[in-house]
Amino acid sequence: MTVQETASLLQSLDQVLILTHKRPDGDTIGCAAALCLGLRQLGKTAWVLPNEDAHGLFDPYFQGVLAPADFQPQVAVSVDVASQGMLPESAAPWKDNILLCIDHHGSNEGYAQHTLVDPAAAACGEMITKVLTQLGVTITAPIALLLYMAIATDTGCFVYSNTTPETHRIAANLMETGFDAQWVNKRHFRVKSLKRMQIESRLVRDMDLEQDGSLVFAYVTLDMIRELQATEEDLEDISSFIGLLEGVDNAVTVRQLKPEECKISLRTDGKSLNASLVCARFGGGGHPAAAGCTIHGTPAQAKAAMLDAIEQVQHG
Amino acid sequence: MTVQETASLLQSLDQVLILTHKRPDGDTIGCAAALCLGLRQLGKTAWVLPNEDAHGLFDPYFQGVLAPADFQPQVAVSVDVASQGMLPESAAPWKDNILLCIDHHGSNEGYAQHTLVDPAAAACGEMITKVLTQLGVTITAPIALLLYMAIATDTGCFVYSNTTPETHRIAANLMETGFDAQWVNKRHFRVKSLKRMQIESRLVRDMDLEQDGSLVFAYVTLDMIRELQATEEDLEDISSFIGLLEGVDNAVTVRQLKPEECKISLRTDGKSLNASLVCARFGGGGHPAAAGCTIHGTPAQAKAAMLDAIEQVQHG
Numbered sequence: 001m002t003v004q005e006t007a008s009l010l011q012s013l014d015q016v017l018i019l020t021h022k023r024p025d026g027d028t029i030g031c032a033a034a035l036c037l038g039l040r041q042l043g044k045t046a047w048v049l050p051n052e053d054a055h056g057l058f059d060p061y062f063q064g065v066l067a068p069a070d071f072q073p074q075v076a077v078s079v080d081v082a083s084q085g086m087l088p089e090s091a092a093p094w095k096d097n098i099l100l101c102i103d104h105h106g107s108n109e110g111y112a113q114h115t116l117v118d119p120a121a122a123a124c125g126e127m128i129t130k131v132l133t134q135l136g137v138t139i140t141a142p143i144a145l146l147l148y149m150a151i152a153t154d155t156g157c158f159v160y161s162n163t164t165p166e167t168h169r170i171a172a173n174l175m176e177t178g179f180d181a182q183w184v185n186k187r188h189f190r191v192k193s194l195k196r197m198q199i200e201s202r203l204v205r206d207m208d209l210e211q212d213g214s215l216v217f218a219y220v221t222l223d224m225i226r227e228l229q230a231t232e233e234d235l236e237d238i239s240s241f242i243g244l245l246e247g248v249d250n251a252v253t254v255r256q257l258k259p260e261e262c263k264i265s266l267r268t269d270g271k272s273l274n275a276s277l278v279c280a281r282f283g284g285g286g287h288p289a290a291a292g293c294t295i296h297g298t299p300a301q302a303k304a305a306m307l308d309a310i311e312q313v314q315h316g
Numbered sequence: 317m318t319v320q321e322t323a324s325l326l327q328s329l330d331q332v333l334i335l336t337h338k339r340p341d342g343d344t345i346g347c348a349a350a351l352c353l354g355l356r357q358l359g360k361t362a363w364v365l366p367n368e369d370a371h372g373l374f375d376p377y378f379q380g381v382l383a384p385a386d387f388q389p390q391v392a393v394s395v396d397v398a399s400q401g402m403l404p405e406s407a408a409p410w411k412d413n414i415l416l417c418i419d420h421h422g423s424n425e426g427y428a429q430h431t432l433v434d435p436a437a438a439a440c441g442e443m444i445t446k447v448l449t450q451l452g453v454t455i456t457a458p459i460a461l462l463l464y465m466a467i468a469t470d471t472g473c474f475v476y477s478n479t480t481p482e483t484h485r486i487a488a489n490l491m492e493t494g495f496d497a498q499w500v501n502k503r504h505f506r507v508k509s510l511k512r513m514q515i516e517s518r519l520v521r522d523m524d525l526e527q528d529g530s531l532v533f534a535y536v537t538l539d540m541i542r543e544l545q546a547t548e549e550d551l552e553d554i555s556s557f558i559g560l561l562e563g564v565d566n567a568v569t570v571r572q573l574k575p576e577e578c579k580i581s582l583r584t585d586g587k588s589l590n591a592s593l594v595c596a597r598f599g600g601g602g603h604p605a606a607a608g609c610t611i612h613g614t615p616a617q618a619k620a621a622m623l624d625a626i627e628q629v630q631h632g
Contacts (some may be wrong), residue, residue, distance in 0.1 A: 158474045158487075159505050161498040168488035172472075172481040182477040189475050193562045194529070201520035204513045213510070246509045 003127075004114040007134035009187035010039065010077075010165045016046040017073035019098070020080040022088045023053045025186065026153025028080035029061050034146035035079060036065045039127075039135040047071050051088050051196070055233060061146055075099040080124035083109040085159070104128055122162040125150025126170050150189070157189045195234040195315060199224070200241055207242060210307060211250075217306070219299045220241040220255040239265035249273070252306055254299045262302035265292050273314060281309045321430040321444075323450035324394075325416060325504040326355065332362040333389035335414070337397040338404045339369045342469025342504065345377050347418070347444045350462035351395060352381045354444075354453040355394035363387050367404050371549060373503070377462055391415040396440035399425040418443055438478040441466025442486050461495035465504070467492045473505045515540070516557055522556060527566075528625060533622070534558040535615050536571040555581035565589070568622055578618035581608050589630060597625045 001009075010016075020028040032048045039046035047067030054062070055288040067073075076094040081087060082105035084095050101112035102128060106119035120125050125147045132139060139147070151171060158171070160280055175181055192200075194216045202224055208217040220238060224230070239253035250273050255263040264282070270289030279285055282305070285295020295302040317325075326332075334352055336344040340353040348364045352532055355362035363383030370378070373443035383389075392410040397403060400411050417428035420443060421436035436613045438444050441463045448455060455463070467487060474487070491497055508516075518540055522534040536554060540546070555569035566589050580598070582591040586605030598621070600609020611618040 014528035159501045161501075163497070165488040165491040168484040171482035172488065175481040175484065181479070185475045185477075190498045190560060191562045192560045194525075197561060201517040205521070209510075227508065244506060244508045245513060246507045 001114050001115045003116065003134050005129050006100065006114070006131050008100065009114060010135060011042070011098070011265065013039075013075050013077075014044045015072065015074035016044060017067060017071070017076045017094070018046060018048045019076055019078040019081060019087060019091045019094065020048065020051045020054075021078075021086040022051075022057070024051050024055075024088075025080075026058065027123045027125055027150045029058045030148075030153070031055065031124045031148040033061050033077040034125070034143050035102075035126055036221025037076070037140075037143050037146070038132040038135065041137050047073070049076075049090055049094075052090055053088055061149065077102070078102070078112060079128065082107050084111045095238075098198065102131065120164070120165060122160075122167045123151040123154035125154065126167060129170050129174070139174065139177060140234070141177040141179040144174040144177040145181075145184065148174045148181060149178065149184050152184060153188055157185060161217070193234060194230050195230050198228050199230055199234060199238065202228075203238075203242055208303065213247050214249045215252070215307075215310065216242050216245055216248045216250075217252045217254060217303050219303075220253065221299055222256045222259065223293045239267060243267045250275075250310070252303070252310075254302050254306075256299050257294075260297055260301075262295050262297065262299055263292065264295055264302060264306060266290070266306070275311065276311050277313050278306070281312075317430050317432045319432065319450050321420065322416065322430070322447050325430060326447070326451060327358070329355075329391050329393075330360045331388065331390035331416070332360060333383060333387070333392045333410070334362060334364045335392055335394040335403060335407045335410065336364065336367045336370075337394075337396060337402040338367075340367050340371075340374070340404075341396075342374065343439045343441055345370065345374045346462040346464075346466030346469070347395040347440045348491045349377050349381045350441070350444055350448065350459050350466070351393070351418075352530050353456075353459050353462070354448040354451065357453050358451065359458075363389070365392075365406055365410075368406055369404055377465065393418070393516075394428060395444065396420065398423050400427045418447065436480070438476075438480060438483045439467040439470035441470065442483060445486050445490070455490065455493060457493045457495040460490040460493040461497075461500060464490045464495065464497060465500050468500060469504055473501060509550060511544050511546050514544050515546055515550060515554065518544075519554075519558055524619065529563050530565045531564075531568070531623075531626065532558050532561055532564045533568045533570060533619050535619075536569065537615055538572045538575065555583065559583045566591075566626070568619070568626075570618050570622075572615050573610075576613055578611050578613065578615055579608065580611055580618060580622060582606070582622070588625065594622070594625050594629050597628075 020032045036046045036048050048065045050066050076098045077100045079102050083316045098112040101115045103117050104121040104124045108117045118127055129147050138215035203218040236268050243251040250268045253265045257263050267290050268275045274288045275291035278287045279291035279293040282295050295305055334348045336348045352362045352364050364381045365380050365593050392414045393416045394414050403623045414428040418432045419441045420434055420437040424433045434443055445463050519534040559567040566584045569581045573579055583606050584591045590604045591607035592602045595609040597608035598609035598611050611621055
C-alpha cells in the first residue's frame, strides 16, 4: 500500500484499537499514541491496547490513550509490529484479525489484511508522520513529541546508521511545533539507572582483553545479578555496551543463566570476523555483525570455548 | 555583519590563514577545514594554522589543509573563537590583526575587524554552511563531512538543548551529499578509550550517594590517576559523567590535584540548588547549574565541606 491508500483506509475507519509490539520500545509506543491522537483529531474514537511489557520509562506517553476495559473496537491496527509472534499476550484475540499494519521492518510477514511497509524509514515514526500529514491531521506539539520520541529512540538520537537526511528533515519539522525536545532527550539519552551504572562498572572491572585488545570478553554472572538485584530492564541491550571500547573489533558478552549455562552475544565489525559462523559452531546463529548462542559451562569455560571457535573461524 | 556581507568580504580575499581556538574541538576544526576547502574551490589560496593542542581524534580532518611553515598569508580569519585569549600560542603573531571572525558565542568580544556572530546557531558549523552557500561554493561530500562533524560534536549528536530545527535541517542537507556520516558518528559518539572506561568504572564503584540519592559525590584521586596512568584527555569533561545517574539532581565531582587540594565541580538541576552560591562559599563561582571551586583538604574533607555548604544553601 502507499501512504495515500493507507490514509484513505484510515479515513474510512472508526472505533480503532491500536496495537504495539511485545517488549515495546519508543518507536512502537510513540507511533501508537500519535496515531491515536491523530485519529481523534479527525473525530474518531481510538485507543491504544495496554501492553503488559511496557517499561515505566514510557508511562508519560500512554497518558490518556490507553483503552478502557469496556472499549468495543471495530478494527485493530498495528504499528511497528513485524510479525504475529511479536504481538503481546493482550493482543491475542486480534492476532488473526488485524486490518492494517504500518511498519518499517523489511522482514514484515504481511500478517495484516493491508500493510504499509517502508524499510528505508529509520523508524516507524517517520511513516506515521507522513500518514498523519496525508490524513490532514495538524501535527500539534503533543503529537510531534510522540513522533520525535519514536524517531529519536530508534536512531539512538540520530547516531545509528539507519539515520537518513529524511530522518533529520522530519525531526526538524516536528521540532518546529515547539514541544520540549530537551525533556525527551534527557529522559532517553542522558540518564542511567544506578544498577545499570553498577553493572557497566563491573563489566569493565572484570573484562578480559584478547588479541592485542581487539577482542574483548565481558561477563554478566549470576553472582553479579544477585548482588546488585539487577532486573531484565537493567540488563537491556547490555551486549552493546562493551563494544564501545576503543580499538575493539569484536566483543563477546557472556551472560550466565545457570551455574553451568551461558548465553553468548557476539558483536563484530562484520568484516574481520563473521559472527554467525562462530555462533553456528554452538548451534546458534544471527548476522555477520551480531550473533548469539548458548554454551554449556561456566563463564570461564564459555570464554575458552568461544576464544577457540573465534580463532578457528579467523584462521580457517 | 550579515552572512551576505561576510561572503562578499571573503570573496575579496586571497592568501587566507584560518585560525582555530585553544584546546580545539570538533566545531572549530571542522569549520576551519571546511572554510579552507570552500575558499580553495573559488580558486583562492587558503590554509589552516596548525594548532598545537589538537587531539589526535581530529587528525583526519586536518589532512591537506595545514599551513606549511613558509606560507605567507595576507589575512587571518578566525572561526568559533570567542576572544583573543582563546587563540592558541601559535596564533600570537596574528592576535591583533584578525580581519574576520565567524563565531556563534554570544560572549564574542569583537576583537576582529569584522565579526559575524549568531548565538542562535548550535554550532559555528551552521554559520559556515550558510556562508559557503552564499559564496556559491558547492558543498561537496568532503566539505559536508567537516561541517556535519562540527555540528554533531557541538550538539552531542543532536542531544543537547542547543539543537534547533535549523540544526536538523542543515544536517539533512549535508547528509544528502553522501559522505560517511556513520564513520563520523562512530568515531565521536560510539567509542570510549580503555582508560576512560576504567575511570568511569571506578567513579561508580567509589561514589557516595547522599540526600536519598538525589546528591552524588564522585572522586578522581591522585592514586587513581597514577594507577591508570590517566591523562587530561582521558579526564576531559569527566564532571558531566556522574550526573547521568537517574534520580540525581545535584552532582559533585571531587578531583584531587595535590594530596590536600581538590578541585570541585558542582552540577545541579539549576532549580533546587544554586551551584554558584555553594561554590562562592569557597571563593569559586560559575552559573546556577554548573560551578566550581578549590577546597584545601583531602577528598574526604572536601566532600564533608561541600555537603555542609550545600545543606546550608538549601536550608538558608
